[in-house]
Amino acid sequence: MKHLFTFLMIGLALPAFSQKPSPESLKEAIMAKLSTVEGVFAVAFKDLQTNQTLFINEKENFHAASTMKTPVMIEVFKQAKANKFKLTDSILVKNEFKSIVDGSPFSLDINDDSADGMYKQIGQKMTIYDLTYQMIIVSSNLATNILIDLVDAKKANATMREFGANDIQVRRGVEDDKAFQLGLNNSVTAYDLLLIFEKIAKKEAIDQTASEGMLRILFDQKFNDVIPAKLPKEVKVAHKTGSITGVQHDSGIVFLPDGRKYVIILLSKGLVKGKSSIGAFADVSEMIYNFVK
Numbered sequence: 175m176k177h178l179f180t181f182l183m184i185g186l187a188l189p190a191f192s193q194k195p196s197p198e199s200l201k202e203a204i205m206a207k208l209s210t211v212e213g214v215f216a217v218a219f220k221d222l223q224t225n226q227t228l229f230i231n232e233k234e235n236f237h238a239a240s241t242m243k244t245p246v247m248i249e250v251f252k253q254a255k256a257n258k259f260k261l262t263d264s265i266l267v268k269n270e271f272k273s274i275v276d277g278s279p280f281s282l283d284i285n286d287d288s289a290d291g292m293y294k295q296i297g298q299k300m301t302i303y304d305l306t307y308q309m310i311i312v313s314s315n316l317a318t319n320i321l322i323d324l325v326d327a328k329k330a331n332a333t334m335r336e337f338g339a340n341d342i343q344v345r346r347g348v349e350d351d352k353a354f355q356l357g358l359n360n361s362v363t364a365y366d367l368l369l370i371f372e373k374i375a376k377k378e379a380i381d382q383t384a385s386e387g388m389l390r391i392l393f394d395q396k397f398n399d400v401i402p403a404k405l406p407k408e409v410k411v412a413h414k415t416g417s418i419t420g421v422q423h424d425s426g427i428v429f430l431p432d433g434r435k436y437v438i439i440l441l442s443k444g445l446v447k448g449k450s451s452i453g454a455f456a457d458v459s460e461m462i463y464n465f466v467k
Contacts, residue, residue, distance in 0.1 A: 200465050201228055204458050211454045212446040213420075218364035218439040219462055222375055228462075231364065235341065236441045238360035239416030240313045241367060241423050245344050246321055247391065248337075248370065249330035250306050251384040259324075261306070261387075264299040267292070271319050274327075274345065275352040282315050282349050288397075289314030310414060311394045319347035337373055339366035364439040367425045371437045374412075375427045392426060400424035401438060403456040405463050420444055422451045428463065436466055 195203075208215045208230075216231040254261050269281045284293045289312040296316075305321055308314040322330075331344040343361045346353045353359070370379065374392075377385035392412035401424045402411040413426020425439045438459060442451040 211450045213442050213444045216364035216441040218368040221436045235361045238362040239418045241416040242360040244414045245330045249325045261303040267295040273350050273352045287315045292316045310391045315348040322347045339369045342366045367439045400455045401459045404460040
């Protein structure tokens, strides 16, 4: 009888230990994790099945770094849908661009570009699709500036407004030093990035075909040390990273094997120790995954 009583007590206690943590306790745990790194952070999360959300500094403005390349990709697919060009059309790979400040020419430095292989293509032609692919999966700055010249940063910005992303600013290409010195930078908020990735996830970004095409590119992301780093291999992540000095971002959609999915945005700035947020953000991603699972 004594053993039966003990067994019953353990059985009654198990639900308490297996109970899902509350969103409030998850938020507290995330904030505690991020407090171990010196910097400013933003987190946005949305479970696309339950619509449950979690926000930390979601309206804070951050230098976009390479996260602005997702809005550029969306604009490329939008203009292709409008028959302004075909994704299979080829255009010249060049390395001369005009500053938005005064139209003066500038070129990109191969040493500052994560996709140095692109520079071997200068003077040759590449398809618009291949340029978009390189812009996302290896974050090619050269491909980005070529595509911005093609679609126009102002039009990409206008499309973000149509998506309801009112604070994203797509102003210019990469390494426009004159614009940088005047503070004319691309910027994002965690909230707005969540909005545009939610549209892609729901296949509402331009249309279903465009959304599926963008997802295929995002799934091939080569920089995977933040959102996917501590997730099981069977979990798929479609995402876009971004980093410059003192800034480290990751943004995207997590797909669970059972079909559920959620959007997660992780932004940082003012980092005192370079890439110090990478490990903390990977932990936060794991915490959110465990919460959803």
